Amino acid sequence: MSRPAIQKALREQAAGLFQAGIDAADPYLAVQRSLSSDGLRLEIALSPDDNAPKRTGHWPKIHLIAFGKAACNMAKAARDIIPESLLPGDGIIVTNYENAAQATGFKVIGAGHPIPDEAGLQGARLIAEKMSHAQPDELVLALISGGGSALLPYPRPPITLEEKAQTTSLLLACGATINQVNCVRKHLSMIKGGGLARFAAPANLHALILSDVLGDDLSAIASGPTVPDDTRFDDAIAILRKKDIWESIPNSVKYVLQQGSAGNIPETPKTGDELFNNADHTLIGSNPISLKAVVKAASLLDYDVRVYSEHLSGEAKDEAFKLVSYAKSLLDNGLNKPIALLAGGETTVTLTGQGLGGRNQEMGLAFALAAERLALRGNWVFLSGGTDGRDGPTDAAGALIDPQSLARMRAAGTDPGARLQDNDSYRALQASNDLLITGATGTNVADLQVLLLRP
Template identity: 40%
Template sequence: MRIRNFEELVANGLTDEDKEARRICLEVLDKVIEELDPRKMVFSKVRRTGSKLHIDRLTLDLDEFERVYLVGFGKASHLMAEAMEQLIGDKLTRGFINILKDVSFESLTGRVESKKVSHPIPDEEGLLGAKQILKLVSDASEKDLVICLISGGGSAMTPLPAEDITLKDKQRTTQALLKCGARIDEVNAVRKHISAFKGGQLARAAYPATVLSLIVSDVVGDPLEVIASGPTSPDPSTFKDAYEILRRYGIWESVPESVRRRIETGLRGEVEETPKPGDKVFEKVHNVIVGNNRLACHIAAEYAQKLGLNTLILSSVVEGEARHVGTVYGSILVEEALVDNPIEKPAVIIVGGETTVTVRGSGLGGRNQELVLSASRKIKGLRGVAIASLGTDGIDGPTDAAGAIADGKTVSRAEEKSLDPEKYLDDNDSYRFFKSLGDLVFTGPTGTNVTDITVMVALKTG
């Protein structure tokens, strides 16, 4: 089991019906985490026959390249690199990857170096690793192949600031963006314009080499320019966009002066923009999605169907404020429980995407925990229902939990402990709420990230 406290979470159900609904939620989520192994995703997309590498409809002959380089960054980089070394180890010249601090990596060929770095707040090690990656790809010539392994977290894990911006300044800017409730695409639009690495700048450094980027998407809808801030993708965002985002969220005056100066210089056209669509640096760049939230939802649906349950994927591109989305999900579950809509019970309803939390209180929590807390108010008193939501990376906000689970008795259990769900929701304190009930979901880092997945279950009750 990937969910470490699986049995305890099931046992928290007060009735057999609630226990069964919880078990199904957790089994489905556990299967998703198991199948989202980045190695499996790479092997499902990349095949090798002789010297030829087949990726979807693209074929690359490794014998046609003088040197083959491998670079990677993101939460899945160590596992993706392991898979690629198995596939092309005999042809590999050198490699360098930035990996999370709490994972281990040992190169199968001995030719791939790694550096442990911080996430979500960038650190000095990440900066040093980003410099190594940039130097490696800059050494590539027209006759070389650069394989980039890109996954969620890659942006924060390669924090190479633009000239005259310190890492501390970039950290302060990142923290301000994360706290104000900005969407990930907005966060990354700013990051690109205070970076020497992101927004197509890695592709610019690798030019004129051939570049193959294998990408695990952690962004709703899979926009290539947003995933890990699009280091090998054209960047449609501009300095003007970065300026307007900081203004819109009211943090322009609170970000460091060096960041404001860089953006103002860019607005005047005195600093080179990130490479745009049609730029020659992308002529030999191939970006391929190997895993995303849609895949996670389909894994969940297929497993639920094997359990003999009626299954519906509502969407894999949901965004919005976590507490509001949670209220909607709770309402859907009420409708399902009462009138078999949108599908007949026993039902599993699956939703993917990524919500945001605008922090107004002083509590501790994550978007999935807040979503489930919000939903728990709507499903109060229902029998044989459950909702669980987690981050597929095993990390939900600044906590050690992946997410949380609730059923129709969650609110009454809380009230018996003198816990007021509304108060905890208003204080953004979902972590402590669910910790008191023993309903936090723990997986530890999963080694992947395809945003979030929510599973709702409604069983037939007598």
């Protein structure tokens, strides 16, 4: 087989493995595995494991809400199982514009992500209002997926939506981790950090959660609206100061955080709060589940499969260089058979330029440059993609590159090194036809990386 044919086959295989990971996080099937009904009542599995214990109640009404990038499919699955007689009126779905679709029995609201907008604020208010009407013997079933934090903004007065968005933008631009971003968001919000549980009380509450957070920390997924939050106002202030953006945030944000620190605004509800006595949750999908599916699919292609990292994090450029160095050591020692190096996680990007891109595109471009610098030989392809189908503020899921990517960029008049320095990975990859385009996938369990090596 010629080298171009080998590269084409490797690219197709890498894309197929990525799709296997997305398929494993199918939100419709994940919800269906978690719910069952005898036509009169609902049972909720407390884990995705077979024979998991179930939560059962004789709830006369079940109030259904869904928010996040997978909200539509999760909501449809729940409505297909829950007896019609238990559903009082339309449920509410809030999702990103790309994934918004009509759903019978729901009011669907498309909203902004990653920067919150007025539509998301409207959705947050509607959900809060619906939940506040639930009675003590009824159930609020919340279907939560990645992106829910930005999609459901409800700023504490006197913070405006624009000021909340400005603060979020500053956090994203300075390279804050998702946990740091969410810590600040929780203390600026009426919904995040257990706030939604306050609106639902005294009704029963159960959340089905599709995780997009490394380690599946429930307090971080969508900023933990239905679970306790053990961070404090002082933690949020410390993050903003450490990232050197305290002086740049709006005065209203400073005011709320300082008032909270002084005890003049109630803290988010903590572990042990009686508010959660009637609240529970089920983790129905995650990055590790998807990574496991990629491992299985690669094994079926007869690769020597190695999990490089189950919690890939850190600066995207740095992680790309480390991965190239590791791959080079394997190649230099000789390969007996093709190797698939697989990872799952979520890197970060510290913005210093004015370009367009996302963490997966930046990692792909940085990988190509590091491969050239370290003279990574042999046949290889590298894919880094977001399982939601959108990497940063672009229409691409990430990058899919090979040894000829840099040559194609330069032939198109693009300087890949300069593009990387300007955080302009999108235009570099666009020039070489190496953008990974999947469209909105309807799910979100963080990112997956696939590196295929052949002698």
